[in-house]
Amino acid sequence: MHIFLQLVASGVAVGMIYAAIAFGYQLTFATSKTLNFGQGEALMLGALFGLTLVPFTGYWLMLPLVLVFGFALGALVERLGVRPAVKIKSEYGWIMATIALGIIFKNVAENIWGRDDLKFPSPLPEAALTFGGVRVLPMELLVVAGALLMMLAVELFNRRSIWGKAVVATSNDIDAAGLMGINTRKVITLSYAISAMTAAFAGVLVAPVTLTGATMGSVLALKAFAVAIIGGLESGLGVIVGGLILGVAETLTGFYISTGYKDVPGLILLLLVLAVRPVGLFGKAVIKKV
Amino acid sequence: MAPSASAPVLARETAPPAAPGLGRFAGILGAALLILGLAAFPHLVGSQYYIHLVTVIAIYAILILGLDIVVGYTGQVSLGHAGLFGVGAYAAAVLFLKFKLGIWLGLLAGIGVTAAFGLLLAIPALRVSGPYLAMVTLAFGTIVQIFINEMTDLTNGPLGITLPPARVLDFSLLGLSSPWGAAGRRLEFYYLVCACLLLTILVVNRVVRSPFGRAFEALRDSPIACDCMGVSVYRYKVYAFVISAGLAGLAGALFAWSERYVAPNTYGFELTVLFLLAVTMGGRKSRSGPLIGAAIVVMMPNILADIELVRMMAGGIAALAVAILAVAFLRRRENRFALLVPALLCIAFFPATLALQSVTDYRLTVFGLMILFVVYYLPEGIVGYLREKLPFLRPAHTGEGRLLTAAGEALIRQGGREGTDPLLRVEGAVMQFGGLKALAGVDLAVRPGTIHGLIGPNGSGKSTMMNVLTGIYQPTDGAVVLAGANRLDGRTPSEIALAGVARTFQNVQLFREMTALENVLVGLHHSFQGTLFDAILSTPRRRREEREARARAMAMLDFVGLGALAQVEARNLPYGKQRLLEIGRALALDPVLLLLDEPAAGLTAPDIAELTTIIRKIRDAGITVILIEHHMDVVMGLCDRVSVLDFGHKIAEGNAREVQSDPKVIEAYLGSPVADAAE
Numbered sequence: 001m002h003i004f005l006q007l008v009a010s011g012v013a014v015g016m017i018y019a020a021i022a023f024g025y026q027l028t029f030a031t032s033k034t035l036n037f038g039q040g041e042a043l044m045l046g047a048l049f050g051l052t053l054v055p056f057t058g059y060w061l062m063l064p065l066v067l068v069f070g071f072a073l074g075a076l077v078e079r080l081g082v083r084p085a086v087k088i089k090s091e092y093g094w095i096m097a098t099i100a101l102g103i104i105f106k107n108v109a110e111n112i113w114g115r116d117d118l119k120f121p122s123p124l125p126e127a128a129l130t131f132g133g134v135r136v137l138p139m140e141l142l143v144v145a146g147a148l149l150m151m152l153a154v155e156l157f158n159r160r161s162i163w164g165k166a167v168v169a170t171s172n173d174i175d176a177a178g179l180m181g182i183n184t185r186k187v188i189t190l191s192y193a194i195s196a197m198t199a200a201f202a203g204v205l206v207a208p209v210t211l212t213g214a215t216m217g218s219v220l221a222l223k224a225f226a227v228a229i230i231g232g233l234e235s236g237l238g239v240i241v242g243g244l245i246l247g248v249a250e251t252l253t254g255f256y257i258s259t260g261y262k263d264v265p266g267l268i269l270l271l272l273v274l275a276v277r278p279v280g281l282f283g284k285a286v287i288k289k290v
Numbered sequence: 291m292a293p294s295a296s297a298p299v300l301a302r303e304t305a306p307p308a309a310p311g312l313g314r315f316a317g318i319l320g321a322a323l324l325i326l327g328l329a330a331f332p333h334l335v336g337s338q339y340y341i342h343l344v345t346v347i348a349i350y351a352i353l354i355l356g357l358d359i360v361v362g363y364t365g366q367v368s369l370g371h372a373g374l375f376g377v378g379a380y381a382a383a384v385l386f387l388k389f390k391l392g393i394w395l396g397l398l399a400g401i402g403v404t405a406a407f408g409l410l411l412a413i414p415a416l417r418v419s420g421p422y423l424a425m426v427t428l429a430f431g432t433i434v435q436i437f438i439n440e441m442t443d444l445t446n447g448p449l450g451i452t453l454p455p456a457r458v459l460d461f462s463l464l465g466l467s468s469p470w471g472a473a474g475r476r477l478e479f480y481y482l483v484c485a486c487l488l489l490t491i492l493v494v495n496r497v498v499r500s501p502f503g504r505a506f507e508a509l510r511d512s513p514i515a516c517d518c519m520g521v522s523v524y525r526y527k528v529y530a531f532v533i534s535a536g537l538a539g540l541a542g543a544l545f546a547w548s549e550r551y552v553a554p555n556t557y558g559f560e561l562t563v564l565f566l567l568a569v570t571m572g573g574r575k576s577r578s579g580p581l582i583g584a585a586i587v588v589m590m591p592n593i594l595a596d597i598e599l600v601r602m603m604a605g606g607i608a609a610l611a612v613a614i615l616a617v618a619f620l621r622r623r624e625n626r627f628a629l630l631v632p633a634l635l636c637i638a639f640f641p642a643t644l645a646l647q648s649v650t651d652y653r654l655t656v657f658g659l660m661i662l663f664v665v666y667y668l669p670e671g672i673v674g675y676l677r678e679k680l681p682f683l684r685p686a687h688t689g690e691g692r693l694l695t696a697a698g699e700a701l702i703r704q705g706g707r708e709g710t711d712p713l714l715r716v717e718g719a720v721m722q723f724g725g726l727k728a729l730a731g732v733d734l735a736v737r738p739g740t741i742h743g744l745i746g747p748n749g750s751g752k753s754t755m756m757n758v759l760t761g762i763y764q765p766t767d768g769a770v771v772l773a774g775a776n777r778l779d780g781r782t783p784s785e786i787a788l789a790g791v792a793r794t795f796q797n798v799q800l801f802r803e804m805t806a807l808e809n810v811l812v813g814l815h816h817s818f819q820g821t822l823f824d825a826i827l828s829t830p831r832r833r834r835e836e837r838e839a840r841a842r843a844m845a846m847l848d849f850v851g852l853g854a855l856a857q858v859e860a861r862n863l864p865y866g867k868q869r870l871l872e873i874g875r876a877l878a879l880d881p882v883l884l885l886l887d888e889p890a891a892g893l894t895a896p897d898i899a900e901l902t903t904i905i906r907k908i909r910d911a912g913i914t915v916i917l918i919e920h921h922m923d924v925v926m927g928l929c930d931r932v933s934v935l936d937f938g939h940k941i942a943e944g945n946a947r948e949v950q951s952d953p954k955v956i957e958a959y960l961g962s963p964v965a966d967a968a969e
Contacts, residue, residue: 035421084666091420093665095367096570099563100665104658111651218559222432225425260440267429274426275414 005134007251013140013209015247016147020202021224022231022239023151024195029233030171031184031191034082034094038102039199040221042077044214045105046070046200047207048113051120059123066204067197074196077101078189086188102217109214117211120204139208146205150198155236157194167191219263223250226270232280242281245269316683320578321491328484332477342548345480347581347588348487349544354568354580355494356537361566362574363498364530365510366419369562370411370427373434374535376557378404378542383451383552384444393456393482393547400543401536407434408535412528419513431562438554450553453546458482483544490537491577493826497533498575500825500832501811501818506530508801508812515799518760520787520879521815529822560654567657571664573671582672594649594656604640611636632667635659711774713738713914714759714883719768721754721938728754730938731768736883736931741905741915743929743946745922747958750935752918753796756887759916760793761786773882788816792881794872796888796918802861806852806871809860810843813878817842843878850874850904866897873904883914890921902928926950934958 021043025035036042049069053062081101085093124138158164169177170187178184203217210216227246231238246266254262273280328348332341353375360368381403382396391399411430415423438445445451458478461467497503505526508516513523546552564587572583593599611633618626643649649656668675677683716734720727729751736742744752757763759770761783770778778786792813801809817839824832847853850870855863860871869889876884886905890898898921905928909915919925925932926946934942934949936958942949949955 037421037424080662088669090665090669092361092365092367092570093669095421095424096566096661096665099369100658100661102658103560103563103661104655107652107654107658219432222425222428226429229422229425258440261436263436264433267433270429271414271426274418274422278417278422 002133003255004252007255008248009134009136010140011248011251012244013137013143013247014206014250015227015243015245016144016240017202017206017220017243018224018227018246019239019243020147020150020205021199021221022228022243023154023236024198024202025225025228026233026236026239027154027167027191027195027198028188029228031167031174032082032086032188034086035098035225036074036077036082036102036192036195037095037098037221038077038081038105039195039224040217040219041102041105041109042070042073042196042199042217043203043206043220044212044217045073045109045203047120047203047212047216048109048118048214049200050204050207051113051118051212054121059121063201063204066200070197070200071193073200074193075189077196078192082188082192083185106214106217113214115214117213117216120207120212122208137209143205143209147202150201151236151240154194154198163187163190223263223266226266226273229270229278229280230273232282235280235282238280238282317577324581325488328487332480338476341477341480343588343592345483345548346545347584348483349541349548350565350568350588351581351584352487352490352544353538353541354565354572354584355490355577356534356541357565357569358574358576358580359494359498359506359530359537360534361569362576362579363503363506363510364527366415366527366530367421367424367566368427368531368534369424369559369566370430370434371534371538371565372557372559372562373427373431374404374407374411374538375542375545375561375565376434376438376552376554377407378539379546379552379557380438380445380451380542381539382543382546383453386453387446387451388444392460393458393479393543396547397486397540397543400539400546402539404539404542405532405536408532408538409528411535412531415527415531428559428562431557431559435554435558438557445554448554450551451546453550453552455479455550456482456547479547483548486540486544490540494537495577496826496828497822500836501815501820502526502529502822502825504804504808504812505815507804507808511801511803512799514762514783515795515801516812517783518762518787518793519813519815519875520784521812522782522784533822563661564657567661567664569671571660571668571671573673573675573677576671576673576677579671579673590657591650591653594653597643597646597648600649601640601643604643608637608640632663711738712736713773714916715769715771715774716755716759717769717771719755719758719770720766721751721758721763722766727938729758729765729768732935732938732940734933734940736914736916738882738914739909739912740930741909741917741928743925743932744916744918744935745920745925745932745949746935749937750958751938752935753887754938755935756793756885756916756918759786759885760791787879790880790882791885792876792879792883793885794869794876794887794889796891798865798868798872800860800868800872800875803859805857805859806847806863806874807840807843807856809871809875810846810878811839813846813875814839814843816879846874846877847871849877849907851900866893866900869893869897870901870904873908877908877913881913883916884908885916885918887918888920889917890919890924898924922950 021039024039029035046066046069050062050066053065057065077098081097082094085097122139124142126137128135128137130136158168166177166182166187167190169180169182170184174184177187206220223246227239227242230245231240231242246269249265249269250262253265328344331344335341353371357368357371360366378400381399382393385391385396385399411427415426418426439448441447456479498506505516505521506529508519508521509523509526516523516526568583568587569580570583571586572581573579593603615626615629615633617623618629646652664671670678673683712735714734714736716732718731718733719729720731721729732751732755734755744755746752754763758765759778761778761781765779768779772778772789772791776789778789778791781789801812804812818835820829820832820835823829844853844856847856850873852867852871852874855867860868863871873886873889889905890901893901902924905915905917917925917929929946932944932946932949933940934952934955941954941958942952944952
């Protein structure tokens with residue numbers, strides 16, 4: 001039981017990272033029905049960019065700079081990869097283009113930062129805290145808090161600011177929003193920018209817990225997609241629950257079966273959910289009009 | 291109905307802009323050149339290195355031809371093909387490692403096991419498409435890699451499996467020595483791969499030109515219409531995946547024996563992207579495209595390894611970009627600003643290669659840039675681009691069986707039901723969307739051999755009724771019964787279609803990239819009994835069925851007045867003709883009941899006159915028609931009986947005159963006189 005609780009506790013931290021990335025998928029899917037297949041690379045670039053900054057700025061000052069970096073990166077991806085494809089209504093186009101940009105980012109990162117995993121300095125003490133026998137790293141607490149805060153901030157932005165309301169309006173009905181004078185293209189760019197920003201932020205959050213390197217993003221992004229599917233691509237609460245389910249399932253698998261199979265339950269869960277309930281656990285079925 | 295001998299057989303002129311025979315000629319010429327080239331290559335170029343290179347190109351081409359079925363024909367993005375390739379390779383390698391079984395059984399196992407995996411993958415993939423499918427297949431590929439790595443007992447884990455040289459023909463079993471000596475023996479494997487490639491081309495050719503291939507294309511263009519033509523999208527996606535996976539398995543098994551070493555890392559995401567690049571760059575929906583694509587992606591790393599060559603090519607590309615840009619700006623072309631970014635990137639590439647000592651490290655970046663380039667500037671690939679520029683390269687298969695005969699009255703099969711019992715009974719149909727009742731307990735009885743009008747103001751539930759009748763919506767409550775005993779509610783659209791209910795759509799849902807003839811042939815899908823093996827082996831049954839179906843399809847096109855446009859792609863037809871083609875396609879189902887959803891919407895007056903004549907002819911042939919329409923003169927002129935819906939309730943029913951003068955109907959359309967007076 002003790003070990004079980006310990007595993008759940010570490011699973012929660014990982015799960016929140018998945019939730020944060022999945023949240024980013026939701027943002028772009030809501031406005032433009034597209035996803036950034038290079039989301040993992042945005043996370044990886046955020047982490048590596050942060051790592052380069054830390055010696056100059058320290059951990060806390062680095063965070064806003066990474067946010068700005070992620071924001072710009074997302075806007076770039078949207079302009080280069082998504083907008084031209086959406087214009088010609090080519091689903092294949094944006095899928096391939098975001099994948100291509102992801103590959104390019106990864107390859108460039110490999111050439112700049114090398115192929116080996118790097119150690120990201122932890123801003124908090126490395127000694128574990130103990131809660132009723134369950135050991136928790138301070139960094140894990142920061143991950144959970146940071147991810148939740150991030151999502152909360154974006155939600156507040158969407159509800160309170162005029163641009164946020166434009167995002168919500170575009171998500172509900174892009175044509176109507178356009179007719180109401182909202183520049184929906186800019187809104188889509190904005191949603192990509194915010195999406196990559198959350199990913200980059202998730203990158204610097206997770207980097208001290210895991211290792212940092214050019215390949216760190218791919219698997220995270222895929223599992224975050226599983227989370228987005230399990231929770232439903234339209235449901236904010238869904239990604240948090242989905243993230244927790246997956247994070248815990250993984251640490252349990254890693255401990256009770258084998259660490260080699262740690263990535264499997266998420267992917268199996270993804271396949272199962274899509275086979276049984278494609279809209280996800282919290283999603284609503286959409287009626288298609290003919 | 292077989293075309294009767296006495297029926298007038300019309301030889302039809304099919305003269306599309308480019309003579310179709312030329313395209314077929316180009317195909318045969320290409321095939322001959324390929325066979326000759328492959329056969330002669332080892333004798334012209336002695337170097338083992340180049341022979342191996344061509345072998346790998348051929349193996350990749352086999353996989354990419356299969357991938358084209360999924361990507362090009364059904365229009366789905368699969369990121370799992372590297373995983374399938376790996377499954378095939380490991381199936382062959384493990385068979386050798388554990389049971390010392392050689393290449394032949396390895397190939398069979400590769401195909402079989404991988405096809406089974408394709409089936410497994412199809413189960414979750416079936417319900418989704420687009421980005422979901424891409425992610426599912428990506429997840430599948432990742433799982434495969436993890437399992438190969440972890441199941442060390444079976445796969446040797448990260449160490450991989452080493453294979454001995456392949457023994458293709460074992461003469462020692464016959465007690466003979468090889469007739470072509472040791473040097474010839476080395477070529478056995480090469481020729482085996484070539485044979486597999488040619489066989490693959492043949493099989494893929496036959497499959498995509500069979501009803502299966504048409505179903506694949508139809509489900510890409512309009513899944514919903516595909517289902518409503520009795521072609522189950524569900525089932526044909528599985529077929530496409532399984533065929534594609536089988537070919538990936540064959541390629542994988544060959545690859546294992548070609549490299550004589552398998553290791554998990556080979557079959558990762560990078561390879562999948564490479565395959566997709568090849569299929570897009572070469573050109574989808576062709577046989578030559580995958581060959582070209584395979585050659586490019588296999589040779590690319592070799593070219594990139596030679597920095598001098600890269601610099602020369604980059605220089606050439608930069609010069610070309612400068613030239614194109616100069617022309618565009620001097621002539622003030624419309625697209626000159628759109629060209630600016632890619633052209634500048636191409637030019638910048640040249641100094642970048644001069645600055646770099648080696649491009650090998652940036653191989654993936656180059657691939658990424660190539661994908662972006664292809665996606666935006668060459669979306670139809672090299673072959674697609676050439677086909678656009680050179681008409682004689684366009685595929686000729688649409689003109690296959692050039693003698694298109696229309697076998698007279700081949701039109702009506704199931705119609706002609708008479709009597710007074712209703713053909714279709716709807717009892718208390720309720721369709722609820724959240725809080726909205728689009729249909730609130732509607733009863734409907736349609737007598738056979740009549741045209742039954744269904745009218746009502748916008749939002750009254752007409753189209754909902756249509757969708758309930760054809761199974762696109764499952765009614766919340768109530769029953770739909772065909773011909774007295776045949777319950778339709780709760781069945782899938784394709785089952786309902788096969789039961790004899792055909793429909794057209796409010797916004798035209800044609801298979802846009804297929805010709806008018808092919809559109810009707812998809813409607814005739816139910817008349818094909820042939821299996822996949824009939825298609826692959828081109829059996830007499832398959833050829834006869836195709837001949838008969840084409841004759842009937844032509845008769846149907848004649849019926850709706852499109853005989854002369856049989857070889858025109860649906861998307862190129864004028865709007866009025868598209869509407870008629872939809873009716874022709876629906877008739878191909880041999881329906882007892884035809885549902886027309888606003889067929890006259892957007893038509894010009896002469897088009898409407900043609901349409902009403904055709905609808906009358908359909909009724910006279912014995913097919914019952916339900917007509918939703920807003921043009922009141924069409925409704926009044928055609929319908930034997932009219933039902934009026936308003937807010938999900940049936941408010942009136944009777945013949946056209948009665949309904950027209952019903953005060954409730956007038957109120958529904960024009961508003962109540964009381965309310966008007968109050969204003």
